Amino acid sequence: MxxxxxxxxxxxxxxxxxxxxxxxxxxxxxxxxxxxxxxxxxxxxxxxxxxxxxxxxxxxxxxxxxxxxxNFKGIEKVSEDKDSVMLKVAAGEIWDDVVAFAEKNNFWGIENLSHVPGKTGAVPVQNVGCYGQEASDVVEKIEVLGLNSQKVKEFTKTELDFNYRTSKLNQEWKNKYVILSVYFRLSKIPSPNLTYVDLKKYFAGRDKAMVSLNEIRTALKQIRANKFPDLTQMGTVGSFFKNFILTEEQYNTLVYCTKQNFGQEGVDRLIQVVNKFPQKNGIKVPTAFLLDICGLKGKAVGEAKLWEKQPVVIVNTGNAKAADVLELFKQVQAEILAKTGMRVTAEPEFI
Ligand SMILES: Cc1cc2nc3c(=O)[nH]c(=O)nc-3n(C[C@H](O)[C@H](O)[C@H](O)COP(=O)(O)OP(=O)(O)OC[C@H]3O[C@@H](n4cnc5c(N)ncnc54)[C@H](O)[C@@H]3O)c2cc1C
Structure with missing residues (x-):
């Protein structure tokens, strides 16, 4: 080798x-x-x-x-019944190729995760999610190799303890296993999930039940092109900041601080944005809103910058250093904490 x-x-x-x-x-x-x-x-x-x-x-x-x-490759159908199919996907498969494979075969459940960069092995690590779908909706189990033991074993979805952008793999099992393959349970029954605000808007006026997998992938290509820079033009890791899923008490603190620093108009904007993103467990507050209200859009350190079009995205406009990105993150974190009482956390892994 x-x-x-x-x-x-x-x-x-x-x-x-x-x-x-x-x-x-x-x-x-x-x-x-x-x-x-x-x-x-x-x-x-x-x-x-x-x-x-x-x-x-x-x-x-x-x-x-x-x-x-x-770089392991391979997509295999390992079982199926009348309504669903189980795919075993090797960790090195490009994730969007897997979504394209599902589209071609009319399998539902990962179409809203179209065009997320990266490989399949990382999908369960941070429970990749967007536009109303999450890896945890479809991951059945994973096959791993212990880094020290060099033994192959499997973990079920329940053992992985998925949450918003977390699983055991990026928490207590961090750096313990190499993911070899991921098993996904996908549906054969057409079931478009168009509840997320951008998709709702895109397909307004359409009979939702008739929207095809191909149309959803095309829609997301367009929607995402406005949310993320072209990777051939600018470096980025997508959303740099995690969103907030707040308890009632934390939300009340945010409302209080928003009122102190931005008045009733700020609170009205907050309520509007929260209503746009209904969440099952807790109250979702997009960090983009906090960055916006704190006037941080476009803030830069060296050649690292909060992208004007979507401030949760940090871009490398040329020759940014990791130190620039880190300093920008720290400054943003401090300003948001001071003005809203909320402590933003980073989505990517710092190495
Ligand atoms: C433009 C853009 C848009 C994005 N949009 C989204 C989005 O909508 N939703 C979302 O959730 N994410 C998004 N991301 C983040 C990223 O694409 C995902 O987190 C993706 O799953 C990372 O895959 P990767 O192969 O690049 O992982 P890497 O960056 O290579 O690794 C990420 C972590 O996973 C670990 N890892 C990777 N492979 C394995 C393996 N086989 N075994 C064990 N550990 C492994 C690494 O050690 C590291 O800790 C976006 C990124 C970009 C650049």
Whole structure:
């Protein structure tokens, strides 16, 4: 196997940020993965597993250790009944290719996750979600390799403990397992989920039951083009800040601070935005609203900037450093905390 040294990690991330990895290898199957892990063990190296690098902020100093990029391929139908099908998808499959495969075969349940960058192995890690669907709606189980034990095992959806942008894989099991494949249960029954505000607007006047998978994918391509910069033009990891899912008490604090700093007009805007995003468990407050009301749109540190069109997105406008992004994040966090009492957290993984 080829272990490259001093490999520039900026080339492996959509932010185009990150210093070098001491060692880098890409692996296409379980044997290669085990060989790479043996290499790391022999040299006593830390290991970082990467998919498409679209949810990581890697330090300017890089990563001291071995970076393993997962390139396993394969989409397999493992079982089906009258109403549903179970797909086993290898971790290295490009996620949007999987959504395209589902569209081609008329399988429902992941169409709203169209055009999310990255690979399938990362989908359960942060319980990828958007436009009213989440990985946890469809992930049945995952197959993993223990980083230390090198044993293959499976975890069910319940064991993964999915929540908003979290699972055990990015909490207490962080850096313990390499995901080899993900099992998805998809529906054969057409079931368009168009409740999310942007989709509702796009398909206004249409008989919702008649909207096809292809139309949803086309709609999301357009909707997302206005929400995220073109990755060929600018580096980004998409939404940098998590949204808030608040308890009643936390929401009351936010209302109080909003009234103090932005008056009744601010509170009216807050109520309007909360009503737009009804949430089952808790009260959803989009961080974009807080950034907007605090006047932070377009704020920059070095070449890292809150994108004007969608301020939850931090863009690398040229040669931003991880240190710029981090400083921008800290300044934004402090300003929002001071004006609204809310502490924003970051969505990507800091490495
Ligand atoms: C323009 C843009 C838009 C985006 N939109 C969305 C969105 O709408 N919703 C959303 O949820 N996310 C969104 N994202 C974030 C990102 O695309 C997702 O989180 C995606 O799932 C990350 O996949 P990746 O393969 O690039 O993961 P990476 O960035 O490579 O890794 C992310 C984390 O997962 C771990 N990991 C990756 N693969 C494996 C594996 N096989 N085994 C174990 N651990 C692994 C890594 O160690 C790291 O901790 C967006 C990003 C961009 C750039």
């Amino acid at each position: 080829d272990f490259q040294t001093n490999y520039p990690l900026s080339e492996l991330t959509t932010f185009r940020i990150g210093g070098p990895a001491s060692f880098y290898a890409h692996v296409a199957n379980l044997n290669e993965l085990k060989e790479a892990l043996d290499f790391a063990q022999q040299k006593n190296l830390s290991v970082l597993v990467l998919g498409g690098g679209s949810n990581v902020l890697i330090s300017d100093q890089g990563f001291v250790g071995l970076v393993i990029q997962i």
